[in-house]
Amino acid sequence: MRVLILGGDGYLGWPTAMHLSARGHEVAVVDNYFRRQACHALNCEPLIPVPNLHQRRRRWEETWGRKIRVDIGDLCDYNFVSRVFREFSPEGVVHYAEQPSAPYSMMDRQAAVFTLTNNLVSTCNLIHAVREFQPQCHIVKLGTMGVYGTPNIDIEEGYLEVEHKGRRHRFLYPKEPGSLYHLTKAQDGDLLFFYCRMWDLRVTDLNQGPVYGMLTPESRTDEGLTSFFNYDAIFGTVLNRFLVQAAAGAPLTVYGEGGQTRGYLDLRDTLACVELTLLHPAEAGQYRVFNQFVETFSVMDLALRVQEAGQELGLSAEIVKIPNPRREAESHYYNPAHTGLLDLGLTPHYLTRAGLVEMLQLVRRHQERIDTSLLMPTVTWR
Numbered sequence: 001m002r003v004l005i006l007g008g009d010g011y012l013g014w015p016t017a018m019h020l021s022a023r024g025h026e027v028a029v030v031d032n033y034f035r036r037q038a039c040h041a042l043n044c045e046p047l048i049p050v051p052n053l054h055q056r057r058r059r060w061e062e063t064w065g066r067k068i069r070v071d072i073g074d075l076c077d078y079n080f081v082s083r084v085f086r087e088f089s090p091e092g093v094v095h096y097a098e099q100p101s102a103p104y105s106m107m108d109r110q111a112a113v114f115t116l117t118n119n120l121v122s123t124c125n126l127i128h129a130v131r132e133f134q135p136q137c138h139i140v141k142l143g144t145m146g147v148y149g150t151p152n153i154d155i156e157e158g159y160l161e162v163e164h165k166g167r168r169h170r171f172l173y174p175k176e177p178g179s180l181y182h183l184t185k186a187q188d189g190d191l192l193f194f195y196c197r198m199w200d201l202r203v204t205d206l207n208q209g210p211v212y213g214m215l216t217p218e219s220r221t222d223e224g225l226t227s228f229f230n231y232d233a234i235f236g237t238v239l240n241r242f243l244v245q246a247a248a249g250a251p252l253t254v255y256g257e258g259g260q261t262r263g264y265l266d267l268r269d270t271l272a273c274v275e276l277t278l279l280h281p282a283e284a285g286q287y288r289v290f291n292q293f294v295e296t297f298s299v300m301d302l303a304l305r306v307q308e309a310g311q312e313l314g315l316s317a318e319i320v321k322i323p324n325p326r327r328e329a330e331s332h333y334y335n336p337a338h339t340g341l342l343d344l345g346l347t348p349h350y351l352t353r354a355g356l357v358e359m360l361q362l363v364r365r366h367q368e369r370i371d372t373s374l375l376m377p378t379v380t381w382r
């Protein structure tokens with residue numbers, strides 16, 4: 001399959017490109033290097049230096065003998081998007097090219113406007129390019145479990161059957177996002193749903209939980225091919241941050257009471273979910289939603305697990321509850337459905353002590369690069 005990956009330089013984009021390329025798909029990646037530039041500007045570099053996309057593509061070709069096409073450009077520029085579509089004619093597009101950080105989106109007005117513009121205009125341009133050049137192309141958009149918030153009822157996969165005054169209707173599941181970033185993911189979902197109804201697009205929205213991990217089979221033997229692993233309070237996700245905090249001998253920063261529960265998954269499962277979704281495309285006119293995670297944990301559960309795994313390596317990680325910089329429920333009901341991807345054949349990697357120990361060992365190999373000034377949160381929601 002010809003697959004175009006938007007946001008191919010990022011934490012998920014590059015490992016997805018290698019995963020699909022290794023399995024014989026023809027892959028092209030697009031990126032505007034937003035994440036690299038934001039990390040330079042905010043002085044929060046990833047744990048392992050990440051060669052640029054052209055360098056990684058060369059390395060990939062040399063070691064795996066497969067080609068990946070690279071285009072550097074901005075998806076908010078329709079001329080650029082049109083050129084890529086005309087030249088590559090994708091059969092599937094994986095859309096990761098959004099500003100992905102909740103704290104970044106809440107930093108200031110400029111970051112808010114950037115997040116809104118980038119995330120919505122890029123999605124709108126993608127929709128128009130698909131209609132103009134490849135109307136049968138399947139769009140796989142990375143959404144987030146955070147669009148649902150933490151309602152006091154079960155979360156379904158995308159839709160909710162509602163009975164009202166004796167009549168029934170199937171609606172998109174109500175959304176209650178907890179950051180501007182998460183709100184843009186609700187909005188881009190609405191945009192895609194709208195155009196599925198108007199133009200018969202084929203779309204799958206993957207509502208993903210926080211991802212952890214760094215290595216995939218393709219990068220295991222070559223650190224020059226690893227993912228963009230951030231551990232700072234803006235771009236790092238919670239479990240990755242706890243691992244780096246433990247390795248650095250710094251406290252594990254549980255925000256508030258630590259009862260915030262989310263659905264987590266291993267980086268390798270993200271890649272498997274995306275491939276399964278591409279291999280089983282949505283129907284024309286269908287806006288399909290999968291909840292993409294494999295198990296739920298509270299933030300405190302995660303901190304305790306990292307603490308325990310650290311003990312095996314002689315680390316004594318302290319857990320501290322710090323005032324929550326976000327506005328979110330710290331103790332709540334959480335029971336989201338997630339059967340769609342399992343039904344397609346996903347075989348999950350669960351979080352184990354051995355897996356945590358392995359990740360800690362990897363982080364410790366790069367310990368001299370940890371900047372401990374990046375470990376405490378700096379952005380507040382209020």
Ligand code: USQ
Nearest residue numbers: 100101102144145146208209210237238253254255260299
């Ligand atoms: N948290 C802590 N301590 C920390 C960092 C985070 O307690 O040091 C807590 C947060 O308050 C939150 C939970 O951990 O309750 C998850 O935070 P996170 O930073 O790992 O995840 P989040 O900001 O929600 O965003 C991440 C990705 C985003 C993705 C989302 C999935 O950055 O792109 O969409 O996970 S989800 O959380 O399901 O919305």
